[in-house]
Amino acid sequence: MRGKVHGVAVLGVALVLIWGCSEDAQLFSDTFRSFTSGNVVPLTPGPPSQLLLVSLVNDTPDAIEFVVTAERQVQVTDEEGNPVIESTAETVRLRTFPLEHVNEVGALFDCQVTRVGLGEDIDRPFSEPGLFVLEGFEDLEAGISTGVGVPSNLLPLNSLAGNFSCGDTIIFRAIESQGQVGNIKVQSFVLPWSSQPTGFSGSHTFNNVRIFLEEQLFEEEE
Numbered sequence: 709m710r711g712k713v714h715g716v717a718v719l720g721v722a723l724v725l726i727w728g729c730s731e732d733a734q735l736f737s738d739t740f741r742s743f744t745s746g747n748v749v750p751l752t753p754g755p756p757s758q759l760l761l762v763s764l765v766n767d768t769p770d771a772i773e774f775v776v777t778a779e780r781q782v783q784v785t786d787e788e789g790n791p792v793i794e795s796t797a798e799t800v801r802l803r804t805f806p807l808e809h810v811n812e813v814g815a816l817f818d819c820q821v822t823r824v825g826l827g828e829d830i831d832r833p834f835s836e837p838g839l840f841v842l843e844g845f846e847d848l849e850a851g852i853s854t855g856v857g858v859p860s861n862l863l864p865l866n867s868l869a870g871n872f873s874c875g876d877t878i879i880f881r882a883i884e885s886q887g888q889v890g891n892i893k894v895q896s897f898v899l900p901w902s903s904q905p906t907g908f909s910g911s912h913t914f915n916n917v918r919i920f921l922e923e924q925l926f927e928e929e930e
Contacts, residue, residue, distance in 0.1 A: 739760040752901040753914035755875040758819045761838065761914070765881040766804035766923050768892060771842040772882055773855060775804045776815055779823040779864070797829055803842070804882075816917065819874035823887050825864030826880060839882060841890045858890035865896060875901035 714808030743867040753759035757832040777799045777816055785795045802813045817893035823830060837857025865878060877899040 750848050752877045752899055752904050753816070753875050754788050754901045754904070755873075757914040757918045757919060758874060759914050760817045760819055760824070760872070761814055762817065762824060763814045763877060763878040763879045764802055764804055765811060765879060766806060766885045767881060769884070770808050770892075771803065772806045772892075773836055773840040773881060774813075774882075775827050775840070776800050776802065776880070777827060778817045778821045778823055779825075779830065779865075780781060780820060781822045781892050797830075816914075820867070820869060821874070823864040824872070824878055826860035826862065830864040833864070835859060837893070838862070838894065841892065850852055856890055858892050858894075860894045862894055862896050866900070870897045873900070877901075891899055902911075 723845055746782070753761050762776050762778070764776070766772045777800060779797045781793050781795050783791050786792050798817065800815050802815060804811050804813055817824075827833060827836045829836045835860060838860030839858050840855030842855045842860060860880075862880075862908050867873060879897040879899065881897065882892050882897045883895065884891060
């Protein structure tokens with residue numbers, strides 16, 4: 709099945725030690741150091757699930773809408789029978805709020821994903837908005853919102869360059885930063901599936917998602 713599964717809950721991703729694609733890679737809190745070797749539930753999808761998790765973390769005092777785009781490159785045949793590389797993009801918009809339990813959301817994408825970035829056009833991260841600072845909580849609850857677009861200032865992560873692989877968890881984190889557009893800075897991190905335990909005492913969330921998706925596809929084909 710090829711498509712998006714968004715709004716998936718993030719299982720403690722922000723509490724673990726992460727290997728980053730930027731100098732900002734760090735442990736979010738020393739208090740939760742023990743979570744770096746936890747084996748209750750997986751923090752990354754892992755290759756068997758054939759899924760990539762993108763987690764959005766809002767550590768600002770504002771409501772933020774992240775615009776996440778995953779790009780795939782596949783080889784197809786043109787009208788003359790020649791092999792060509794075709795790129796397709798899939799974009800989801802996810803809202804986060806500066807409150808406990810709702811400041812993190814996640815999106816699951818089917819592998820294989822070539823690049824992942826913030827914004828509708830991930831080739832223009834320094835000029836196009838990658839996230840929006842939302843205004844007016846009352847309006848948000850009513851389904852109405854206005855927002856200030858903020859460039860992510862982050863180049864897209866590229867699997868061909870070794871930034872991530874299928875089964876990993878990518879994390880985009882927004883923090884306060886005075887003097888920048890919207891007073892926000894965005895950091896990117898990657899939690900590799902290879903750094904995770906091989907067994908879990910709890911259920912394997914992501915494998916269960918894959919099983920569910922395949923079951924739905926099978927029912928649709930019947």
